Amino acid sequence: xxxxxxxxxxxxxxxxxxxxxxxxxxxxxxxxxxESLARRSLIQLEDESxxxxxxxxxxxxxxxxxxxxxxxxxxxxxxxxxxxWWPDRINFGFTLTLFAFIVLILFFGPQTRDANFAxxxxxxxxxxxxxxxxxxxxxxxxxxxxxxxxxEVTQKISLFLLGDRKLKKWPRRWAESxxxxxxxxxxxxxxxxxxxxxxxNTAYLSACLLLLITAGAMVxxxxxxxxxxCRYLCPIGGMNxxxxxxxxxxxxxxxxxxxxxCNTYQCYKGGPEKGEGMATDGCxxxxxxxxxxxxxxxxxxxxxxxxxxxxxxxxxLRPPGIxxxxxxxxxxxxxxxxxxxxxxxxxxxxxxxxxxxxxxxDLSQFWTHxxxxxxxxxxxxxxxxxxxxxxxxxxKLSKNIANQPNFIELAYGYLPLVLAANLxxxxxxxxxxxxxxxPVTLATFNLNYTGLPVAVADPAVIAFLQAVSLxxxxxxxxxLTQKIARKQFKLLLPQHLTTLTLAIAIWSSVIGx
Numbered sequence: 257x258x259x260x261x262x263x264x265x266x267x268x269x270x271x272x273x274x275x276x277x278x279x280x281x282x283x284x285x286x287x288x289x290x291e292s293l294a295r296r297s298l299i300q301l302e303d304e305s306x307x308x309x310x311x312x313x314x315x316x317x318x319x320x321x322x323x324x325x326x327x328x329x330x331x332x333x334x335x336x337x338x339x340x341w342w343p344d345r346i347n348f349g350f351t352l353t354l355f356a357f358i359v360l361i362l363f364f365g366p367q368t369r370d371a372n373f374a375x376x377x378x379x380x381x382x383x384x385x386x387x388x389x390x391x392x393x394x395x396x397x398x399x400x401x402x403x404x405x406x407x408e409v410t411q412k413i414s415l416f417l418l419g420d421r422k423l424k425k426w427p428r429r430w431a432e433s434x435x436x437x438x439x440x441x442x443x444x445x446x447x448x449x450x451x452x453x454x455x456x457n458t459a460y461l462s463a464c465l466l467l468l469i470t471a472g473a474m475v476x477x478x479x480x481x482x483x484x485x486c487r488y489l490c491p492i493g494g495m496n497x498x499x500x501x502x503x504x505x506x507x508x509x510x511x512x513x514x515x516x517x518c519n520t521y522q523c524y525k526g527g528p529e530k531g532e533g534m535a536t537d538g539c540x541x542x543x544x545x546x547x548x549x550x551x552x553x554x555x556x557x558x559x560x561x562x563x564x565x566x567x568x569x570x571x572x573l574r575p576p577g578i579x580x581x582x583x584x585x586x587x588x589x590x591x592x593x594x595x596x597x598x599x600x601x602x603x604x605x606x607x608x609x610x611x612x613x614x615x616x617x618d619l620s621q622f623w624t625h626x627x628x629x630x631x632x633x634x635x636x637x638x639x640x641x642x643x644x645x646x647x648x649x650x651x652k653l654s655k656n657i658a659n660q661p662n663f664i665e666l667a668y669g670y671l672p673l674v675l676a677a678n679l680x681x682x683x684x685x686x687x688x689x690x691x692x693x694x695p696v697t698l699a700t701f702n703l704n705y706t707g708l709p710v711a712v713a714d715p716a717v718i719a720f721l722q723a724v725s726l727x728x729x730x731x732x733x734x735x736l737t738q739k740i741a742r743k744q745f746k747l748l749l750p751q752h753l754t755t756l757t758l759a760i761a762i763w764s765s766v767i768g769x
Contacts, residue, residue, distance in 0.1 A: 259291070259294055259295060259298060265298075268298070268306055268307050269306035270307045271306055271307065271428070271429065274308055292515060296515065296521070300521045306428075308428055322574060322575050322578070323570070323573065323574050324572060324574075325570040325571065325572055326505070326572065326573055327561075327569075327571050333571070334561075337561055337562075337571070338534070338561060338562050342399075342558055343399045343400050346400055347400055348405070352405050352409070354402075355405075355406075358374045358377070358466075359374075359463050359466055361373070361459075361700060362374045362375060362459040362460060362463035362466075363460050363463050365459060366459065366699065367459045367460060368457055368458075368459070369456065369689065369696075370692070370696060370699070371696060371699040372459045372696070372699075372700050373693060373697040373700045374459065374700070375456075375457070375459045375462060376692065376693055376696045377693070378462055378466075379456050379685055380685045380686050380688075380689040380693075381686065381690050381693070383682040383685070383686075384679065384682040384683060384685070384690070385686075386496075387678055387682060390496075390503060390675060391502050391504060391576055391675075392504060392505065393503065393505055393556065394496075394500030394501075394503035394505060394554070395493075395497055395500040395503075395551060395554060395555050396556045398486060398493055398496055398556075399555050399556050399557045399558075401492070402470070403469050403472075403473040403485075403486075403490065403492070404483055404486050406474055407470075407477035407485060407486075408477060408483075410474040410477045411423070411477040411478060414477075414478045423479070423481035424479055424480050425480075425481065426480055426481070426482075426542070431487075431488040435488030435489055436494065436587060436593075437589050437592075438488075438489055439488070439490060439491045439493070439494040439589075439593070440494070440589050440592050440593050440596065442489075442491045443495070443596060443597075444596055444633065446465065446491060447596070447603060447633060448603075448626075448630065449461075451603050451604070451606065451625075452622070452629055456685075469491070472485055472489060473485045473486070476489065482537075482539075482540045482541065482542060483540040483541055483555075486555065487542070487553060494590075494593055495593065497551070497552040498552070498593060498671070499671070499675055500551035500554075501550055501551055501552065501577060501580055502576055502580075502671060502672060502675065503551055503576065503577070504576040505571065505572065506548075506551055506554075506571075506572050506574055507545055507548070507554050507558075507561075507569065507570070507571055507572075508545055508569075508572060509523070509560070509564070509568045509569050510568045510570065511546045513566050513567075513568040514544075514546040514568050515546075517568075518564075518566060521544065522538070522563040522565070523536075523538070523539060523544065523545060523563045523569065524538055524539055524542070524560075525538045526538030526563070527563070530565045531565035532565050532566075532567065533564055533565030534563060536562055536563040537559075538559065538563070539559055539560055540555070540559065541554070541555060544560075545560045545570075549579065549583035549585060550579040550580075550583065550584050550585070551579065577671075577672075577736060580668055580736060580739070580740060581736070581739035581740045581742075584668070586662070586664045586667075586668060587664075588664055590668075591664050591667040594667060594668070594671060594674055595637035595640070595667075596633070597674055597678060598636065598637050598673075598677060598758070599632065599633045599636050600678070601677045601678055601681050601762055601765070602633075602761075602762075603629060603632050603633050604681050605765040605766060606619065606625075606628065607619065608765050608768070609632065610628075612764060615628075636758070636761065639754055639757060639758060640667065640751075640754055640758075641663075642750075642754070643750045643751045643753070643754030643755075644663045644750075644751065646749075646750025646751070646753075646754075647666070647747065647748060647751055648660060649750075650746070650747050650749065650750060651747055654747060661741045661743065661748075665741075666740060666741060666751060668740060669733055669734075669736045669737030669741075669751065670733055670737075671733070671736065672728075672729045672732035672733045672736060673726075673729040673730055673733040673755055673758060673759060674729075675729065676725045676729020676730070676732075677726065677729065677758075677759075677762045677766075679725050680722040680726055680762065680766050680767070681766055683718060683721055683722050683725065684766070687712070687717070688713070688718065691710055691711030691712050692710050692712065694708045695708045695710060719767050722766055722767050723763065723767060726759050726763055726766075726767075727759075730755055730756055730759040733755045734752050734755055737751055737755070
């Protein structure tokens with residue numbers, strides 16, 4: 257109040273999330289740091305009506321150990337990421353037209369994966385590669401994602417056609433409360449649609465899926481400023497943000513430099529050229545790199561790196577997934593999405609499960625197929641509840657009832673196994689079909705492809721790589737659970753046994769015995 261009165265401005269509202277963030281901080285510099293933080297928040301606020309948790313960030317460094325700034329180690333990397341090539345020229349000179357071409361081929365080309373290169377690319381190339389990329393570069397796909405490229409084009413066109421019209425501010429409270437559950441529900445419906453209507457082998461339906469997500473991005477971009485869809489509502493973005501937590505890289509900023517030297521916050525708000533800083537429109541996801549506590553809301557577009565005049569932004573190499581046991585904030589919808597993606601692997605293997613369990617169900621019948629799909633997409637991950645119950649029982653029997661672990665926090669321990677399970681499924685597609693891209697491309701245009709090279713892995717090699725993925729996923733999940741819970745191994749044994757049981761279940765459905 258004192259600061260706003262001295263500046264002659266209206267006192268803004270403060271969201272409950274921002275207040276909780278202030279309450280959780282110990283303020284080692286007392287009132288001086290609190291005043292500095294409040295002043296920085298008002299500068300970032302601009303014409304917003306309330307102070308949110310995104311613009312409340314303390315100056316004290318958090319968990320800075322074990323980091324290597326790749327931008328200092330490799331100056332050429334800094335030059336490339338600050339150049340017009342990343343990501344604008346790639347997006348508007350290549351991805352924009354490639355995506356349109358892919359969709360046209362899916363609609364008007366052959367409809368099966370063995371004769372349509374666009375379908376082969378989408379299912380046998382994109383899925384395995386994006387899953388492999390998460391541990392290395394996190395959510396980088398979102399920087400070149402065609403959905404939001406078309407969203408940004410729509411935004412620019414709408415502003416041009418409608419003149420002085422201003423885009424709406426984000427409904428943050430609604431989005432924080434319900435956005436995650438919206439993308440979870442949309443992802444669940446997409447998975448059921450994919451399984452029941454065989455999207456993996458039906459080109460025009462795969463095109464409809466791509467256009468559905470693109471339409472969401474375009475509509476939201478025409479209404480709201482920046483990338484509202486990308487941050488809160490996109491199902492692919494939700495998955496990317498969750499798996500990005502496992503990444504060995506991160507984009508952050510030097511909190512001391514930001515609090516001491518910066519008074520414009522161009523990386524967050526945007527602004528004109530200033531010294532080394534380029535003119536930008538600010539972070540498309542409204543994230544300040546100094547306040548990021550995990551990789552969920554960073555798409556590595558490098559807007560902040562280009563805008564910063566103080567060389568504060570860092571692209572760090574770090575221990576993979578370190579945020580999950582240091583600065584991470586658990587979210588219930590993310591845990592629901594995590595379990596949904598785990599169950600989806602069983603959904604993709606419905607015929608194998610039908611055979612293994614001797615159900616003898618006729619999956620060609622729509623209602624039979626639909627009912628079994630809903631059951632399989634809902635049940636397998638429920639085993640984790642029994643694992644958590646076992647932990648509570650073990651702690652009670654050991655008379656260790658203080659500081660009982662929280663289910664939502666512990667559930668993130670399964671994240672490496674979920675990633676490994678999805679990768680093991682798509683490795684089968686990738687190593688069986690991705691190497692057929694040349695003959696499939698010619699077949700798409702009804703050309704002769706006799707004699708073209710084909711690179712297909714032996715089934716034993718595929719099974720070996722799938723097994724290695726699942727073994728490493730299970731081991732890393734056990735390790736991560738220990739780091740998150742910080743309890744004795746024996747007290748977490750029920751969850752470790754659950755992890756092994758789930759890994760064996762995936763093994764039997766994906767690889768077999």
